[in-house]
Amino acid sequence: MNELYSEPSPGKKATKYEPKNETVAFLLSYSAALSVISYKSMKFEALIN
Numbered sequence: 001m002n003e004l005y006s007e008p009s010p011g012k013k014a015t016k017y018e019p020k021n022e023t024v025a026f027l028l029s030y031s032a033a034l035s036v037i038s039y040k041s042m043k044f045e046a047l048i049n
Helices: 021-033
Strands: 034-039 042-047
Touching: 021 034
Parallel strands: none
Antiparallel strands: 034 042
């Protein structure tokens, strides 16, 4: 997605965005708890807390 939004809109100055540490920690813990189960041609997603 970085490639899609890497250029600023015309007339606007480019700004570099950095994610907060809390956001990164949340996404990492969410991805660690996510489990995808395949059964035949179906996929099931389960969030394991």
